[in-house]
Amino acid sequence: MSPQGKRLSICIATRNRAKLIGEALEQIGSQLTGDTEVVVVDGASTDNTAEIVQAERLRFPQIRYCPQSSNSGIDGDFDKAVELARGEYCWPLSDDDLLVDGAVKRVLGLLETNPEVLIVDVEVCSDDFSKILIERRLPFSGERRYGARDVEKLFVECAQHLTYIGGAVVRRAAWMARQRRPYYGTEFIHFGVIFQAPLTGTVLAVGEPLVRLRYGVASWTSRSFKVWMFTWPALVWSFSHISEAARAKVTPREPWRSLGTLLLLRAKGWYSWKEYQASIRPTLQSGRSSWLPALVALTPGRLLNLLALVYGFLFARSRKGGLYDLRHSRYHVWGRPHE
Template sequence: MHNSLLLSICIATYNRSGFIIETLDSILSQLKSNVELIVVDGCSPDNTEQVMREYVAKHPEVRYYRELENSGIDKDYDKAVGYAHGEYCWLMTDDDLVKPHALNNILYKLNGTNDLIVVNAEIATVDFSRILDTKLIKIDSDQSYQDSDRDRFMSEVGHGLSFIGCVIIKRDVWLARERSSYYGSLFIHVGVIFQEPFLKSITLIAEPIISIRYGNAMWTPRGLEIWLVKWPSLIWSFERYSSESKSIVCPQSNLKKLKKLVFYRATGAYRLNEFKQFLSPTANLFWKFMFLLIVLVPPKTMNVLATIYCALRFKSMQMPIYSLINSKYKNTVSLLISRIFGL
C-alpha cells in the first residue's frame, strides 16, 4: 500500500480540538486511495486525543501520532513528514478548510517532476462567514519556476509562503535538506524551500485551494516578534536572492516598520516590553524616539485612529480592520466607525 501512495497530507496540531474537526471533515470527503492523512499532536492538553481516536476508528486512512511532549510547530511538521509514506507531503494546517474538489486539482499536478507545488488560498473570517481577501498570492494564472526564476519566485510567492498550508513538497526533497537549524523559527518550510540548492522545478496553482481562518493563529499575541523580528531575519538570511526580491517580501524600511507598529499598538501587541526587547537595541536615536512615541499612545486611542485610516482605504484594508475591531482594544468609537463604513 505504501508504494502506491502519491500524497500524504501532514497536519501538526496543538490544542485545536475545537477547530480540527472541520478541517478533517473538509479533507476526508475528498480522499482517494492514493492519499493518506497524518496528524501529529504535540501533546495537546485539551481533548484532541479523544477527537483523533474517534476519527482513526472510523477512517483507516487517518494516522494519528501523539507525542510525549510538545516539540514546537517546526519539529512536529518535520516529524509528520518523517512518518509519511507518500511521494509528496502537503503541510496542511489544523484549523483551515480545504475547498471542495481541491484535492483532484492537486493530484493532477503531482506528476513526479515538480519538487514543490505551492497552492493558493482565500482568507476568511474566523467563522468563514465573510471572505476578507480572495487570494493570498496575487497571481491570476498557474506559474512555473526554475533556478533562473529564483528572484521572481521570491518576489511573487515569498509572502504567501508565510502560510505553511500552501506547501506541497516531495518527501525525499524535504528529508534531504537541512531542517534542524530552522526549529524554533516557526517557518521551517521556508528554510527548507529557500536554502541552496534551488529546487529544480516549482509549480504555483493560482486558484485558491484553502480557506484560511484569519485571526485564529495561536501566535497572534506574539505578532510583533514574529513579523518584525523572526520573519525578516529568516528572509534576509537567504544570500542567493536579490535585495530587491527580499524587500518585496519583507521591507526593511523603518517608515514601513513605523506603520506596522501603529497597527500592533492598536491591537495590543506592541507594549513597552516589546519596545525595550526588540526595537530599542538596534534603532538609532531618531527612530528609537519615533518607536517610543507610538508605544506611549493609549492603545484604545490608537485603535480608533487606525480604524479610521483603514476604513478610508477599505478595499485594501479588510484584514487589518477585522483585526482591529476584534482586538481587546476595540471600543465604541472604533466599532461605530466600522459600522458607518459598512464593515
C-alpha cells in the same frame, strides 16, 4: 507513487487544539482517496485532542495519529509529520483550516506534472468562515512554472504567500534532503526548506484557491509582533544567494523602524510596552531612534484604533484583512482594552 503506495500525505501538526482539529479532519477526511493519507503529529497535547482525532480515525482510516511525548514546537512537529509520511508528496496544513471542495482531487491532478514543489492559492476567511477577507493571496491567476534559474522571480512573486504553510505541497524526498533544524523556532520551516538553495526540479504555482485559511487563530497569533517584525525578516534576509533587491521587495530588514508600521500595530493591539521592552529596546542606541518606539508603545491604543478604523473605512475599505484586525483588536472602540 511512493513505495508505500501513497501519492499524497496531508501533514498536520497540532497541540491543544481539540476544538479546531475535529472540524478540519472531518472536512479533509471526506476528500481522501486510496492513495492519500493524513498524518497528525500531536505535540504532547493536554486537552482531549487524542479523543477527537481517534473518533475521526474511525470514520476515515487514512488518518494516522502520531502523539509525541514532548512538544518540539510547530516547526519540529511539522518536520516529524513529513518524516513519518508515506506519500511521495507532502502537503503541510494548519490544524484549523479547511480545504475547498475537490481540493485533494485537484492537487493530485496537478501533481501529474511531477513538480518539486506545488504552490496553491488560499482564500483568507474570518475565524468562523462566515466572511471571505482576502479572495486570493498569490499576485496572479493561472499557472506559472519556475526553474532552478528562476529562484529570484519565484521569491519575489511567491514569498509573501508562502508565509502560510498550507500554500505549498513539497516532494517528500526534496524536503528530507534539505537542512531543517536551522529553521526550528522560526514558525516557517517550509519556507526554509524551499528557499535555502535553488531547487533541482520545477516549481508549479497555481493561482487557484484550494485552502480556506481561518484568520486570527494561529497558534502564534499572540506573538504576531515578534514574528512579523523580527523572526520573518531575519529569515528572509538570511538567504544570501538571493539579491538584496529581491529580499527588500518581500520585507524590509527591520520593518519595526517604520513609524507608520508601529502605529498600525499599536492600533491592532500587537504592539505595547511589553513588546518594546522585550524586542525593540535591546536593539536600540540612545537618541531619537530609542524614544520614538517607546512613545508609540505608550500612545493610547484605543485612540489609534479609532483613527485607523476611520482612515480604513474612508480610504482603504478593500483591505478587509487589515480592517478585520482593527475590529478584533483589544483596543476596538466598542470593546474593552486589555491593558
